[in-house]
Amino acid sequence: MILAIETSCDDTCAAILDGDNLLANIVSSQTRFHARYGGVVPEVASRRHLELINLVVAEALTVAGVELGQIRRLAVTTRPGLIGALLVGVATAKAIAFACGAGLVGVSHLEGHIAANYLQPEPASPPFLCLIASGGHTSMIYVAAERDFRLIGRTLDDAAGEALDKGARLLGLDYPGGAALDALASSGDPAFASFPIGLDRAGNFDFSFSGVKTALYYYLRDAGAEMVQRRRADIAASYQKAVISALVKKVIAAARSLNCSQICLAGGVSANTVLRRRLGQECTSRGISLRIPPPELCTDNAAMIASAARFLPDAPHPEWLSMGARATGGLLV
Amino acid sequence: MLALAIDTATEICSIALGNSENVIGSISFEAGRSHLEMLFPAVEQLLGRQNIDARRLEFIAVGTGPGNFSGLRVGIATCRALSQSLGIPLQGSSSLAALAAGAAGSPGLQGQPLLMAAINARRGQVFAQIYRKHNRKVTPLSEIYCLDPGDLVEVVTKAASGPMVAAGDGVLAYPEIFYSAPAIQALPPQDKRHQVQAAHHLPEAGCKKKYSPQDLMEVLPEYVREPDADKTVLLRKRQPWQ
Ligand SMILES: [Zn+2]
Numbered sequence: 001m002i003l004a005i006e007t008s009c010d011d012t013c014a015a016i017l018d019g020d021n022l023l024a025n026i027v028s029s030q031t032r033f034h035a036r037y038g039g040v041v042p043e044v045a046s047r048r049h050l051e052l053i054n055l056v057v058a059e060a061l062t063v064a065g066v067e068l069g070q071i072r073r074l075a076v077t078t079r080p081g082l083i084g085a086l087l088v089g090v091a092t093a094k095a096i097a098f099a100c101g102a103g104l105v106g107v108s109h110l111e112g113h114i115a116a117n118y119l120q121p122e123p124a125s126p127p128f129l130c131l132i133a134s135g136g137h138t139s140m141i142y143v144a145a146e147r148d149f150r151l152i153g154r155t156l157d158d159a160a161g162e163a164l165d166k167g168a169r170l171l172g173l174d175y176p177g178g179a180a181l182d183a184l185a186s187s188g189d190p191a192f193a194s195f196p197i198g199l200d201r202a203g204n205f206d207f208s209f210s211g212v213k214t215a216l217y218y219y220l221r222d223a224g225a226e227m228v229q230r231r232r233a234d235i236a237a238s239y240q241k242a243v244i245s246a247l248v249k250k251v252i253a254a255a256r257s258l259n260c261s262q263i264c265l266a267g268g269v270s271a272n273t274v275l276r277r278r279l280g281q282e283c284t285s286r287g288i289s290l291r292i293p294p295p296e297l298c299t300d301n302a303a304m305i306a307s308a309a310r311f312l313p314d315a316p317h318p319e320w321l322s323m324g325a326r327a328t329g330g331l332l333v
Numbered sequence: 334m335l336a337l338a339i340d341t342a343t344e345i346c347s348i349a350l351g352n353s354e355n356v357i358g359s360i361s362f363e364a365g366r367s368h369l370e371m372l373f374p375a376v377e378q379l380l381g382r383q384n385i386d387a388r389r390l391e392f393i394a395v396g397t398g399p400g401n402f403s404g405l406r407v408g409i410a411t412c413r414a415l416s417q418s419l420g421i422p423l424q425g426s427s428s429l430a431a432l433a434a435g436a437a438g439s440p441g442l443q444g445q446p447l448l449m450a451a452i453n454a455r456r457g458q459v460f461a462q463i464y465r466k467h468n469r470k471v472t473p474l475s476e477i478y479c480l481d482p483g484d485l486v487e488v489v490t491k492a493a494s495g496p497m498v499a500a501g502d503g504v505l506a507y508p509e510i511f512y513s514a515p516a517i518q519a520l521p522p523q524d525k526r527h528q529v530q531a532a533h534h535l536p537e538a539g540c541k542k543k544y545s546p547q548d549l550m551e552v553l554p555e556y557v558r559e560p561d562a563d564k565t566v567l568l569r570k571r572q573p574w575q
Contacts, residue, residue: 041560043561050554054417055550068418087369087403088406091406095411098415321373322374324370
């Protein structure tokens with residue numbers, strides 16, 4: 001029985017996983033506390049994590065119908081993320097492990113996103129190509145085996161979700177605007193305007209989203225308020241298409257070059273309707289199977305951290321006592 | 334009642350083990366910015382030295398600052414989780430009061446019942462509070478100030494009715510100001526009482542606090558400062574692979 005804690009960004013999360021059975025997956029979102037700043041404020045996030053963490057852990061135990069004494073392992077996100085936010089989770093996990101005499105394992109947030117694909121209802125098994133796209137990260141990782149990762153591509157600037165949120169903000173939608181942009185775009189014409197796709201060259205699997213965001217800024221400035229108001233849905237659809245096209249084109253190209261017949265998604269952007277539809281079509285026509293975990297396992301959560309912990313050993317004594325947290329770092333390290 | 338007390342408000346962490354009658358053991362160490370990495374090895378060392386299993390603890394006490402935000406969060410998150418998982422009461426108390434209680438033990442204080450506890454707040458400021466000593470206790474006489482040291486000296490000189498003893502790393506950070514202020518008698522630089530001693534957070538005799546999940550949630554840092562959104566870089570987790 002694993003109790004997992006995840007506090008790397010703006011969601012306070014705890015989950016309990018017993019073998020393959022996810023007994024509880026609690027997420028306390030802080031979004032509304034950050035909305036007025038138009039982005040995640042690290043100090044606000046750190047304060048909220050400390051206020052919420054014990055409540056979220058207690059809730060996970062209650063939902064799972066489990067006593068702390070039954071927990072044999074603690075799993076906690078140690079990297080990458082906001083350092084002040086991470087340390088609340090790590091300090092909490094350490095103290096619970098110490099008090100309960102349980103093992104402790106530090107997990108990479110990115111390995112967690114990948115391992116969300118191993119959870120029910122439709123667990124994937126390697127090899128597969130995983131696209132992690134969220135407000136904080138955008139990476140393509142080839143997963144040859146549970147602990148054998150190869151970085152295929154990553155964003156060189158903004159994350160895909162960040163690009164969608166910023167576009168939404170430029171169009172006057174409230175933070176975090178990704179979902180609202182998706183909704184607005186659904187009634188618009190994606191061919192109305194043309195926005196650039198970053199690093200759009202064969203064989204290049206990295207992403208860049210700062211150009212498309214800048215293009216939207218100048219487009220809106222030059223188009224004039226009246227036109228922007230009248231064609232808002234069309235502009236939203238066109239902008240979203242450029243961001244999503246970059247993801248679809250590169251992940252399909254990477255799968256083909258790796259001769260990989262399975263693609264898995266992770267991260268909040270996998271809720272985007274255009275990404276799901278277009279990637280679904282591309283995969284079907286190429287005989288690639290596409291797996292998308294349910295939304296609550298795609299966005300940040302602790303179930304994915306528990307899932308990843310199943311493939312990791314406990315940190316040894318006494319090193320685990322001095323476990324730290326890091327703002328950077330990815331897989332394996 | 335066997336209690337563990339932790340204070341992480343300053344760069345020097347302090348841990349104490351004891352009951353209302355006496356301190357069984359204590360450790361202080363320079364944590365710098367590594368509170369998360371250094372706290373638990375020290376807790377295990379202190380308990381191990383006394384051959385005490387964590388499950389024998391009956392009470393947790395923690396300093397709530399003000400002080401270093403990250404340090405406080407590590408200490409408080411640790412203590413909240415210990416309290417929650419051991420099912421034992423948690424008490425949060427002021428790190429400035431603990432500092433004042435330590436300084437109140439200074440010899441030659443008889444004629445001077447006033448104390449100022451001062452913790453370095455960074456960004457050119459000091460957290461401080463004035464206390465009055467009577468018998469073995471200290472009680473706060475002022476609000477918690479967060480001021481630059483020059484202004485602080487002016488404010489406390491006006492607020493207090495007489496000279497006061499000053500202690501804390503806030504004093505040590507600005508010696509040229511605090512050692513020359515006429516109304517302030519700062520403890521000598523090498524005096525150990527500039528450090529917050531967690532032992533001063535240990536519960537008092539007759540403390541009847543019971544474990545309550547609600548009480549635990551209310552133990553939070555005394556931040557004094559609001560989160561500074563304008564000066565804070567908004568989240569940009571770039572290149573998480575590096
Ligand atoms: Zn994430």
